[in-house]
Amino acid sequence: MLAKLTKNAYRLYHAGKPSSQYRSASHGMTFLGGNELMQRTRRQILDILKKRGRATLEELSKEVGLSPVTVRVHLSVLQRDDLVNVEEVRGKVGRPYFVYSLADEAEEEFPKRYHLLANRLLSGMEDKLSPETLQGVLDHVAAVWVQERAPRLVGKGLADRIAEVARIRTEEGAMAECEEVEGGYLLKQYNCPNLLVSRAYTHVCALEERYIAGMLGVPSTHAESIGSGGRVCSYFVSLRGTD
Numbered sequence: 001m002l003a004k005l006t007k008n009a010y011r012l013y014h015a016g017k018p019s020s021q022y023r024s025a026s027h028g029m030t031f032l033g034g035n036e037l038m039q040r041t042r043r044q045i046l047d048i049l050k051k052r053g054r055a056t057l058e059e060l061s062k063e064v065g066l067s068p069v070t071v072r073v074h075l076s077v078l079q080r081d082d083l084v085n086v087e088e089v090r091g092k093v094g095r096p097y098f099v100y101s102l103a104d105e106a107e108e109e110f111p112k113r114y115h116l117l118a119n120r121l122l123s124g125m126e127d128k129l130s131p132e133t134l135q136g137v138l139d140h141v142a143a144v145w146v147q148e149r150a151p152r153l154v155g156k157g158l159a160d161r162i163a164e165v166a167r168i169r170t171e172e173g174a175m176a177e178c179e180e181v182e183g184g185y186l187l188k189q190y191n192c193p194n195l196l197v198s199r200a201y202t203h204v205c206a207l208e209e210r211y212i213a214g215m216l217g218v219p220s221t222h223a224e225s226i227g228s229g230g231r232v233c234s235y236f237v238s239l240r241g242t243d
Contacts (some may be wrong), residue, residue: 041066042074046083046102046109054101075100083109115196122201138207146214153215162187162237165215174233183240187212187220189233198227208233 041064048063049055057075061068078084083106090096125134149168153161162178162185169176173193179186198204205227212235213220220237224230 038074038077042078045071045074045078046106049084049100049102049106050110054099056097056099060100081105115194118194118197119200122197122203134203138203139210142207142210142214145211149215153217158216158218158237158239159185161216165212168215169212181236184236184238186223187235187237189226190231192226192233195226198225202227209235 044064045060048060052059055063057068057072060075061071064071066074075084075086079086082103085101085103087099087101088096089099125137129137152168153164156164159180166176166178166187169187169189173191174189175191176187176189178188192198194204194208198208205222205225209220209222216237218237220235222233223236224232224234226233
């Protein structure tokens, strides 16, 4: 059965993203072969492409220690998940061949330590800038951020605007939702995308407050903060004075 699925997947393969039939064959391979082993092999392929930049199917097969047909199935899954790009190369002689490389989305699969840089930048700004100048920089960042989101919010009433802000914040990693409560609305964020920075620098929370208030177009109260030990980051928007 496994060999049959492998052969079928090979036959269905084509340059570019795999077809729905090929995806089904790949998923069958994953189930039958053991998910942990399959994930480890795909991780190995990503690591190889990260180090080499580009590699052919034969080169990947040799380094991974699996047959080209089996490696091709793993590559199809990585293509499906937008982690790997494939390019057809045609030489002056011989048959064309495919070269694989990491897609931009694959960068998220490798360790990132953005908070270390952010903390150092904020520390340097605190050392070199006056409190007034630092405040001005943060206000400018928040204003530009709001301006980028403005097209998604223009023309919306308060309820729709809050719902859209929740969607925007979720896209930004905050796992946000909103609900109507007595006297107004509550925007809740169950994750802090900048937690390792906000715990060290309260400027980050203040920046987020200005960003959210700017998108809402009305004042809001930061009722609870994950950075200060809360379970969620919540913002209360009162209906008073919003008419």
